Amino acid sequence: MEKRIINPWTWQDERNYVQAVEVKNVQSTLYVSGQTAINDQGISSSADMRTQIIKTFENIEKVILQADFEVKNIVRLTLYTTDHPAFFENFDIWQNWIIKHEIQQTTTVIEVKTLFETLKVEMEATVVK
Template sequence: MEKNSINPWQWQNDRSYVQAVEVIHPSATLYISGQTAIDAHGKSSTGNMETQLIKAIQNLEKIVEEAGFECKNIVRLNIYTTSTDQFFSCFDIFQNWITRHNIQQASTVLEVKRLFETLKIELEATVIK
């Protein structure tokens, strides 16, 4: 598998994503449903955005690892949030996670009116091998 980032500009580098990802000859593709701050018993978090973002990242990592993939091979990551202001107030947590795993993903951030129950953030990913 070969992966190439396409960035005709430099400004997106400070925002922790790439404009496009080309994948050549992947051996497998994993499409992950939106991961949120739900615990192992199915209980939705009532915590703040920071707490929920951390838990959503942990849940996403768990799915990736259990499927035998690696976070560094996330090529698409959509972020749904009930408040972009709150999400960007703890964006450093997201950026540090991206940096730690050397992820170079195409991304879209969408503010939505509502997520399930008390949830504030949802991470939807595509990962390749």
């Protein structure tokens, strides 16, 4: 698999995403359904935004690793949140997770009116190998 990053500017670098990712010679693509802060028993978290972001990342990792893919090969993350300001108040979690896994992904953040039950954040991922 070959990845080429396209960034006509540099301002996105401090936000830990890229403008485009071209992927060639892909062996396989994994489309990860929206992951949230739901525990192993299927119970939705009622915790604060910070705790829900952390649990959501744990769940994304679990799905990706179970599928025998690598987290670093995420090429797209779409994030839905019910509270845009609260998400960005906890943006350090996002940045640290992206840096830890050396991910270079495209990203879209969308504020929605509600998510399932008590959830505040949901993330979808596309991963290649």
